[in-house]
Amino acid sequence: MAPAHVRSKPLDQDLHAVSELAAACKWSNAPDHALDQGGPLFRPYQRMGVDFADIPVVDHLKSVTTRHPDKLAISDGTDRLTYAALLQAVETLSRRIAAVVPDGQAIGIFLANSAWYPVAMLASMAAGRPAVPLNTRDPRSRIDEIAATARLSAVMCLGSADQAGWTQKIRWIDVAAGGMPAGRRTPAPPLSRSVSVEAPAIVLYTPGGTGHPQGIVNSQRSLLRRVQHYVDACHINAEDVFLPLAGLATIAGCREILAALLSGATLHLIEVEAVGLRAVRGRMRADRVTVTCLAPALLRPLLADAAVDAFRSLRLARIEGEAVSWTDIAPLRQAVSKACLIQIGYGSAAANAAQWFLPPDWPDHGPSVPAGRLLPGLSFAIVDEDGRPVRPDESGELLIRGPDVLLGHWDSGTVMAAESDPDDPALRIVATGDLARLDDQGLLRIVGRKGGQIQINGAVAAAPAGNRLAPRQDDTLPILFLLPGSVGYGPSFAAFAASMGKVARVAPVRYPGLQQILSGQNSLAAIATAAIGQIDRTQPSGSVRLLGHSLGGAVAFEVAARLLAAGRSVTFLGILDTSIVGEPRDYRETLIRTIHRIRTNRVTASRMVCRALAKVTVALGCEARLARILDRHPKGQFNATCFRIKLELQEVLRSRAFFAWLAGPKPMLPITATLFRCNRPGMPEALGWDRAFTRLDVVPIAGGHLDLIVEPHLATNRPLIEKAVAETYSPAETGKREKGS
The missing domain is CATH 3.40.50.1820 (Alpha/Beta hydrolase fold, catalytic domain)
Known part of the structure; x- marks a missing residue:
C-alpha cells in the first residue's frame, strides 16, 4: 500500500486467497478518534456533513460556486478560472463528453498540469463517464497499452499537438475548443440524468505485480470520503491556497483537486518536470501557498537549495507516496514555520487507510515515521501467512475492509468487482501486502513487505x-x-x-x-x-x-x-x-554546459557554490571538521545550505574513492x-x-x-x-x- 509507505498489491492479488482470509480472520474496527487530533485548534472551516459523500461532486461544486462565484478557483500561471467560469467550463465539457462517449464507457485525460486538467476530471464525473488519467510524461508504449486495456474510444486533450502517434483509433475532445470561459456563469440545461456516487468515477492505472498497467476503480463516494477525511482533519477553508506537487494522475492528485475546489480554496498547478524546482519555490513564495502535498523523493531536493522564506507561508505539508524517514522530517521542520503542521498519509489507490499529524516533539525511534492512526469507519486485521490473527506485539499482513475502498478493477471496459466480505457484501477487502503492527499508542507501523515495490x-x-x-x-x-x-x-x-x-x-x-x-x-x-x-x-x-x-x-x-x-x-x-x-577535459565546453544547466533550472548557482566548497574542503583534508561545523549550526537560512553542502560533500568523497580505485x-x-x-x-x-x-x-x-x-x-x-x-x-x-x- 502507499502514500506514506509501500503501495497496495492491487490487481495481482489472489482473490480466492483473499476470500479465504476474509472468512477466516477476525476483524477489528479502527478506534474512533477526532480526525483533527493533534491538528489545527481554532481555525474556522465548514465541516463536511454526514451526507457529504452521498452528494455528487458536481452538486458540491455548484454549492461552492453559489458562495464564491468571482473567487479565483484555479490558476496554472497562464490560465485563470473563477468558480463561476470553472462551473461553466465543467458543464459545457460534460455535455460534449456525454454526446460522444456511450454510457458506461471510460474517457481518457491526456493533459499536463494545467487549469484544464481539473475541468476535464470534473466534467467526466458530471457526465457519469469514468475518467482514465494518462500521464503525458509516460513512454508512449505505456500510454498505448493503457488506452488499449481500458478500451478508450475518446480522449480529452489540449489542441491538436498531442493527437499524433497513437496506435489505435481515438476520438479526440479538445477541452479548450471555444476558448476559456470568462465572467459569470451562463445557465446550462441539465444533463438527462443524475449521476450515482456509487458508479465508477475514476480509473487509476498502476503497473501491478507483473509490470503491466492495471486499473483500480474508485467511485465518487470513495473519492469524497477521502476529501472528507482530509478537510475535517486539516480544517481546510476558502482562505487556503493549494499547490499540490503530487502527480495529478495519482490518487493523491485527485484528492488534492477535489479538496481544494469543494472547499472554495484556490488551486495552483505547476508542471514540476518542465519548470524545475527553482520555479516551484518561486510559486510557493509568490502565491503564498498554505497547503502542499508531496513525496519524500521530491521533498529532499526541493528543500536543498531553498531560501529561508520559500516555505514560510505553509500551514500544512502532507507527505505521502513512499516511506517517510526521520531524516526527511528534520529539514522540513526547519524550512517551515513553527505553526506549520506536518501530516503523514498512508493508503493507496485501492484504500485510504491511515493518517496523523506528527507532533513536533515526537521521538524519532525506528527507521521510519509511524504511518498514522487507522481511519474511523474501517475494519482491519493483521494476520500471519496462514490467515490467523497475530499477537498484539507481532507483525503480519495488514488487511483493510470497508465500504469506501476500491470498487474493483477495470478490465476491457468493465468493472471486475473487488472481493467482498462473505458476511456483508457491502464491505470490500484490500489485502495490502504490507507487514504491519499497531504499537501501544494505537499508531500503525509498517515494518516490512512481502516482496519489493x-x-x-x-x-x-x-x-x-x-x-x-x-x-x-x-x-x-x-x-x-x-x-x-x-x-x-x-x-x-x-x-x-x-x-x-x-x-x-x-x-x-x-x-x-x-x-x-x-x-x-x-x-x-x-x-x-x-x-x-x-x-x-x-x-x-x-x-x-x-x-x-x-x-x-x-x-x-x-x-x-x-x-x-x-x-x-x-x-x-x-x-x-x-x-x-x-x-x-575541455574547460570551455564544461563552462558552457554548466551555464546552460543553471539557465534551464537543472542546477542552481548556489548548488555550484556548495559543491565548490565541498571540493575545496576535501582537497584540504578538512571534511570531518566541516561536517562537525555543519552539525553545530542547524538554524535559520544556513540550515538549507548545510543540507546541500552535506550532500555535495558525500558525493565528492565517493568520487574520491572511485578515483583512488x-x-x-x-x-x-x-x-x-x-x-x-x-x-x-x-x-x-x-x-x-x-x-x-x-x-x-x-x-x-x-x-x-x-x-x-x-x-x-x-x-x-x-x-x-x-x-x-x-x-x-x-x-x-x-x-x-x-x-x-
Whole structure:
C-alpha cells in the first residue's frame, strides 16, 4: 500500500486467497478518534456533513460556486478560472463528453498540469463517464497499452499537438475548443440524468505485480470520503491556497483537486518536470501557498537549495507516496514555520487507510515515521501467512475492509468487482501486502513487505536491497541489483528501476552515508562490502545480475570479483557509461554546459557554490571538521545550505574513492560484461574495460552521461538494457517470466 509507505498489491492479488482470509480472520474496527487530533485548534472551516459523500461532486461544486462565484478557483500561471467560469467550463465539457462517449464507457485525460486538467476530471464525473488519467510524461508504449486495456474510444486533450502517434483509433475532445470561459456563469440545461456516487468515477492505472498497467476503480463516494477525511482533519477553508506537487494522475492528485475546489480554496498547478524546482519555490513564495502535498523523493531536493522564506507561508505539508524517514522530517521542520503542521498519509489507490499529524516533539525511534492512526469507519486485521490473527506485539499482513475502498478493477471496459466480505457484501477487502503492527499508542507501523515495490509520488519503483520497507514485485522474475552513481539512489533512478519491472525485480543498493564515510568507510572497497551485504540478504544464493552507472560500474566490478572469488556466479554485469581511462577535459565546453544547466533550472548557482566548497574542503583534508561545523549550526537560512553542502560533500568523497580505485590494479574477470556507452568523442570504444573481462559487448546508447536514464533518452535506452538482461536468462527463468507476464 502507499502514500506514506509501500503501495497496495492491487490487481495481482489472489482473490480466492483473499476470500479465504476474509472468512477466516477476525476483524477489528479502527478506534474512533477526532480526525483533527493533534491538528489545527481554532481555525474556522465548514465541516463536511454526514451526507457529504452521498452528494455528487458536481452538486458540491455548484454549492461552492453559489458562495464564491468571482473567487479565483484555479490558476496554472497562464490560465485563470473563477468558480463561476470553472462551473461553466465543467458543464459545457460534460455535455460534449456525454454526446460522444456511450454510457458506461471510460474517457481518457491526456493533459499536463494545467487549469484544464481539473475541468476535464470534473466534467467526466458530471457526465457519469469514468475518467482514465494518462500521464503525458509516460513512454508512449505505456500510454498505448493503457488506452488499449481500458478500451478508450475518446480522449480529452489540449489542441491538436498531442493527437499524433497513437496506435489505435481515438476520438479526440479538445477541452479548450471555444476558448476559456470568462465572467459569470451562463445557465446550462441539465444533463438527462443524475449521476450515482456509487458508479465508477475514476480509473487509476498502476503497473501491478507483473509490470503491466492495471486499473483500480474508485467511485465518487470513495473519492469524497477521502476529501472528507482530509478537510475535517486539516480544517481546510476558502482562505487556503493549494499547490499540490503530487502527480495529478495519482490518487493523491485527485484528492488534492477535489479538496481544494469543494472547499472554495484556490488551486495552483505547476508542471514540476518542465519548470524545475527553482520555479516551484518561486510559486510557493509568490502565491503564498498554505497547503502542499508531496513525496519524500521530491521533498529532499526541493528543500536543498531553498531560501529561508520559500516555505514560510505553509500551514500544512502532507507527505505521502513512499516511506517517510526521520531524516526527511528534520529539514522540513526547519524550512517551515513553527505553526506549520506536518501530516503523514498512508493508503493507496485501492484504500485510504491511515493518517496523523506528527507532533513536533515526537521521538524519532525506528527507521521510519509511524504511518498514522487507522481511519474511523474501517475494519482491519493483521494476520500471519496462514490467515490467523497475530499477537498484539507481532507483525503480519495488514488487511483493510470497508465500504469506501476500491470498487474493483477495470478490465476491457468493465468493472471486475473487488472481493467482498462473505458476511456483508457491502464491505470490500484490500489485502495490502504490507507487514504491519499497531504499537501501544494505537499508531500503525509498517515494518516490512512481502516482496519489493514502493511508490514515489504515485509512480511504482523498486525498494533498495536491504530496505526494511521492501515493496512487492513479481516474485517470478530474476533479481537485478542496481548500483547508482556517486549521487546515490534518487528520483531518476527510482523511476528507471520502476520502468524495468517487466524484465527483472530491480533491487537498488544503498551506499554508506556521510557519517559512515567519515567513520572509515571511505573507499570503493568499503562501498562494495556494503553492497555485498545487501545482496546476500536479498539473494543469499543463485546467480547474480548487476547493473552499475558511473561510480556504480566500478562498484559492480568489485562486487563481481568478490562474488566469483567466493564461488558464486555472475550471469550479467552491465556498465552504464563508466569510464576507467582518463577523459580529455575541455574547460570551455564544461563552462558552457554548466551555464546552460543553471539557465534551464537543472542546477542552481548556489548548488555550484556548495559543491565548490565541498571540493575545496576535501582537497584540504578538512571534511570531518566541516561536517562537525555543519552539525553545530542547524538554524535559520544556513540550515538549507548545510543540507546541500552535506550532500555535495558525500558525493565528492565517493568520487574520491572511485578515483583512488582507478589507480590500483584490477584483475581480469572470467565473465562477459556489457558496456552501455554514450557518445564520447575522442575516447576509446571500450572506455578501458576491454582488459577487465574475457569478453566485452559494447552497446551504443542515446543521451549523455548524466541523462541516459531519463526521458527522452530512457525510451531509447531501456529496451536495449532490457534485451541484454533478458538474454542471460536460462530457459527456466524465461519460462517463468513469460508465465508471469
